[in-house]
Amino acid sequence: MRTPRQQLRLYRLLVENSLGLMCIHDLDGNLVTINRAAVESLGYRLEDGFGQNIREFLAPSVRHLFDAYLERIRANPVDSGIMHLLAKDGTERIWFYRNVRYEEPGSPIHVLGHALDITERIKAERALAQSQADLAKARDELELRVAERTAELREANERLRSEMQRRQNIEEELLRTRKLEAVGRLAGGIAHDFNNLMTIIVGYCESMRSATGSSPDLQREVSEIYKAAQQANSLTRQLLAFSRRQKPEADLVDLNDVLTDMSDMLRRLIRDDIEVTIRTDPALGPIRANRGQIEQVIINLVINAAQAMPQGGKLSASTRVDEGWSWLSPGRERQPFVCLTVSDTGIGMDPEVKARIFDPFFTTKEPGEGTGLGLTTVYGIVKQADGHIAVESERGKGSTFQLYFPLIERTIETEAQPPRVFRPPTCGTETILVVDDQEGLCNLLCEILRNNGYSVLGAPNGREALRLLREHPGRIDLVITDMVMPEMGGRELAEALRRVQPKINILFMSGYMDKVEDVRALVSCDHAFIEKPFTPEALLHKICDVIATPTSSLHGEREKAS
Ligand SMILES: Nc1ncnc2c1ncn2[C@@H]1O[C@H](COP(=O)(O)OP(=O)(O)OP(=O)(O)O)[C@@H](O)[C@H]1O
Ligand SMILES: [Mg+2]
Numbered sequence: 001m002r003t004p005r006q007q008l009r010l011y012r013l014l015v016e017n018s019l020g021l022m023c024i025h026d027l028d029g030n031l032v033t034i035n036r037a038a039v040e041s042l043g044y045r046l047e048d049g050f051g052q053n054i055r056e057f058l059a060p061s062v063r064h065l066f067d068a069y070l071e072r073i074r075a076n077p078v079d080s081g082i083m084h085l086l087a088k089d090g091t092e093r094i095w096f097y098r099n100v101r102y103e104e105p106g107s108p109i110h111v112l113g114h115a116l117d118i119t120e121r122i123k124a125e126r127a128l129a130q131s132q133a134d135l136a137k138a139r140d141e142l143e144l145r146v147a148e149r150t151a152e153l154r155e156a157n158e159r160l161r162s163e164m165q166r167r168q169n170i171e172e173e174l175l176r177t178r179k180l181e182a183v184g185r186l187a188g189g190i191a192h193d194f195n196n197l198m199t200i201i202v203g204y205c206e207s208m209r210s211a212t213g214s215s216p217d218l219q220r221e222v223s224e225i226y227k228a229a230q231q232a233n234s235l236t237r238q239l240l241a242f243s244r245r246q247k248p249e250a251d252l253v254d255l256n257d258v259l260t261d262m263s264d265m266l267r268r269l270i271r272d273d274i275e276v277t278i279r280t281d282p283a284l285g286p287i288r289a290n291r292g293q294i295e296q297v298i299i300n301l302v303i304n305a306a307q308a309m310p311q312g313g314k315l316s317a318s319t320r321v322d323e324g325w326s327w328l329s330p331g332r333e334r335q336p337f338v339c340l341t342v343s344d345t346g347i348g349m350d351p352e353v354k355a356r357i358f359d360p361f362f363t364t365k366e367p368g369e370g371t372g373l374g375l376t377t378v379y380g381i382v383k384q385a386d387g388h389i390a391v392e393s394e395r396g397k398g399s400t401f402q403l404y405f406p407l408i409e410r411t412i413e414t415e416a417q418p419p420r421v422f423r424p425p426t427c428g429t430e431t432i433l434v435v436d437d438q439e440g441l442c443n444l445l446c447e448i449l450r451n452n453g454y455s456v457l458g459a460p461n462g463r464e465a466l467r468l469l470r471e472h473p474g475r476i477d478l479v480i481t482d483m484v485m486p487e488m489g490g491r492e493l494a495e496a497l498r499r500v501q502p503k504i505n506i507l508f509m510s511g512y513m514d515k516v517e518d519v520r521a522l523v524s525c526d527h528a529f530i531e532k533p534f535t536p537e538a539l540l541h542k543i544c545d546v547i548a549t550p551t552s553s554l555h556g557e558r559e560k561a562s
Contacts, residue, residue, distance in 0.1 A: 017035075020037060020114055020115070021041055023035065023113045024113065025111050028053070028070065030054075031054060038115070041117045042057065042085060042086075042087045043087040057085050058086065059086045061084065080098040080099070081096075082094060082097075083095045094119045095116065096116045100114075179360055183376070193438075196532060196533075198232055198533035200441050201225070201229045202229050202230075202533055202536075203444040203536055205225050207451070208222045250290055252288060253286060253289045255340055256281070256284050258291060258295060262298060262299075266299075269299070270303075270315065271306065273313075275315070276316070277317075278316070279319070281318070281321060284320070284321060285409065286407075287385065287407065287408060288406070293381045294381070297377075298340075300375065302317065303374065308347050309344055309345065313344060313346055316342070321336060321339070322337045322404060335407075337387075337404040337405060337406060338405045340403040342403075343401070344399055344400075345398040347396065349393040358378075385405050385406075387404055429453060429454070430477035430547060431476050432449055432454050432476070433456075433479045434446050434479075434481075435460075435462065435482065435493065436485070436509075437482065445480065461485060462487060463488065465493060469497060469501060470500060477505060478504075507530060509534070511533070528546055
């Protein structure tokens with residue numbers, strides 16, 4: 001059995017060595033006792049002297065709250081909460097306390113204080129909260145960056161896609177152009193000889209016409225030959241149209257006029273079970289193209305549309321102005337276009353067919369029904385006029401062809417020029433030297449000219465022509481020469497002739513339209529050129545023109561140029 005004294009000693013030791021923070025103070029805050037743990041928590045040693053009143057241990061920021069605490073503990077048996085204290089090194093410590101008022105009859109009232117130092121826990125909690133806040137901020141920033149980067153990537157992707165589309169368009173254009181060039185070379189190769197033959201046929205038809213005046217039957221038959229020959233001519237032109245060799249004269253063309261003028265013909269061309277609507281936009285401006293070719297384009301598109309509607313349907317052709325079309329090259333400056341639309345409610349096309357429609361000789365029609373050159377021709381003509389074609393079509397849902405041509409602003413210069421007036425052929429006394437390697441054509445030309453009163457010399461090549469020029473006793477007023485001949489071409493011959501007779505008049509003829517450029521380089525006016533095939537009448541007009549307005553001297557031009 002322990003004595004009460006021993007018991008008391010044990011309790012004191014228990015309190016003094018407890019890890020919990022303990023103290024006893026009176027109702028004014030004066031310290032009665034404090035244990036080691038509490039003192040050391042504030043950085044003091046129990047042996048050191050320290051303050052007498054709890055108030056002195058409080059952090060300055062909360063000292064003004066101490067009176068309120070004393071009032072609470074005087075009124076209530078228990079008070080608990082957070083207390084901020086000032087350690088010896090000036091730092092702040094945070095205690096969670098629970099103080100109990102103890103009263104005993106006959107003794108002064110005391111307060112038994114128990115506390116836990118939660119400074120480190122609070123610091124850890126604050127650090128955790130801070131790092132959570134930092135984390136949230138970093139996450140928000142990251143999300144923002146990701147969103148920005150995604151937008152940038154999307155934009156770059158979009159740019160890449162449109163660049164790829166542009167390149168694909170260009171590649172397709174290039175491929176088509178190459179195919180056209182290949183077919184063009186083929187067409188150009190035969191066109192020269194073909195044109196010569198057609199000139200002979202047309203020429204002899206003309207002379208037969210006058211010779212058969214008394215026989216209406218013969219006249220009719222010759223007319224038929226003549227008509228067939230004209231059709232053959234237009235076929236050659238069609239072949240040449242998509243070969244780059246032919247670049248016909250381009251004029252200002254009003255698509256509204258063309259459509260209106262063609263409307264009767266188009267309606268006759270297609271069957272009654274197809275309803276035709278033609279709409280023209282009055283605000284339309286002109287385009288620069290060859291009117292004949294534009295008619296050819298419209299006919300091809302309309303025939304295709306009609307062929308796509310074997311059970312009948314609706315066909316519409318219309319014009320409109322498109323203010324800013326930039327299909328070929330996205331991002332390029334917008335430019336006004338004149339748009340010609342031909343659409344039908346016919347069978348439409350699969351994507352595979354649609355991808356090949358402009359290919360030369362591509363056709364889905366039965367053998368003998370289509371050559372597959374219709375749209376190739378359309379394509380060639382539209383490209384020559386710096387235009388574009390857009391096709392929309394789906395199987396069973398009809399097709400729409402939209403042709404875009406650059407709109408030409410009307411200026412005084414572009415206003416219509418007065419048509420050129422031809423003088424009737426009144427010449428026929430001069431001497432003309434005809435040079436052509438095609439014997440039949442050479443003979444025909446000589447005959448036509450002779451029949452019209454000219455004195456004529458014929459030569460099958462340049463060498464012979466030069467010999468005739470030197471040896472002919474009289475004056476030679478005009479030389480008519482083919483441009484393309486073996487050994488010595490028209491250009492070389494002209495130079496050689498002018499070395500002999502500098503002011504000699506020369507008229508060039510060729511079936512290759514690109515030779516126009518060559519001729520222009522040789523003479524200053526373009527009327528010294530005639531395109532094969534030509535009619536005798538056209539040739540006679542041309543000869544009169546050339547003789548009346550002599551071509552300027554080759555040497556003179558050279559001197560001026562150098
Ligand atoms: N309006 C259209 N509707 C449906 N398919 C079309 C249309 N236009 C053209 N096509 C398709 O494009 C192909 C090529 O047309 P293109 O005009 O070049 O030749 P074609 O009509 O077959 O023969 P050609 O015109 O030389 O007589 C056609 O065979 C057809 O399959
Ligand atoms: Mg066709």
